[in-house]
Amino acid sequence: MKRGEGLADSDPERRGRTHDATEARRAILEAAEEVFAQHGFDGVRIDTIAAAAGHDESLILQYFGDKLNLYTEVFKRSERQEAELQAQVLGFLLEDETILTDARKFRTLLETATRILFDYLEKHPRLLRLLAWEQAAGWQTWTKIAGQMNTGGLVQSINALCSKAQSAGLLRPGVDPLLLILMAEQMYMSYLTSLPLFETVLPATQVSSPETRARVQKYITEFVVHGMLIDSTQARL
DSSP, rough: OOTTTTTTHHHHHHHHHHHHHHHHHHHHHHHHHHHHHTTTTTTTOOHHHHHTTSOOOHHHHHSSHHHHHHHHHHHHHHHHHHHHHHHHHHHHHTTTTTTTTTTHHHHHHHHHHHHHHHHHHHOHHHHHHHHHHHHHHTTTHHHHHGGOOOHHHHEEEEEEEEHHHHHTTTTTTTTTTTHHHHHHHHHHHHHTTHHHHHHHHOTTSSSTSSSHHHHHHHHHHHHHHHHHHHOOHTTOO
């Protein structure tokens, strides 16, 4: 073995430094997500994030460069988490070779893909608030970082599958399925961010209850999926 080879793995001090750096980055990202969610991109200073994270401002700049890069990493982390969830839930459906010959299975795929969006947003309220800030600001900051987002192979797989589904007569011609799924995401966002309004306007409806949330998710999913699929009676014409 050459001198120094393999020492990095066996050096406890080095492993400790790596662990500390990983934990510091995680703490900074957690704090940044919380602060950005509270105040939006323009309302946040690096020193505010440093105080929330319990780390020096200089360390944040060392790890992330500047506020925009830190903001980008917050979204990238969320994107990775969502992609991992999608892969876990949709993987076996995408690998099913009979999905293009079985309308029921294909509908299940679309319903599952849209449901994942709702579930993820509901379980990540800070991301929901970040997106609400972006929407209110006309997505000005998002457009600056969008090129750095990595939608991953899963989106490409779904897109390719949907193109084949249109050729197979399962999807309406001329419909962009991914655009409709994004529209479903916007409807989910609108519902979840508007709950205080709905509770005020519809006090007897219990809009925040798990049962109502499940119904809303079902309504939106069925609305979007129905807009994608060719009606069975139409397919027979």
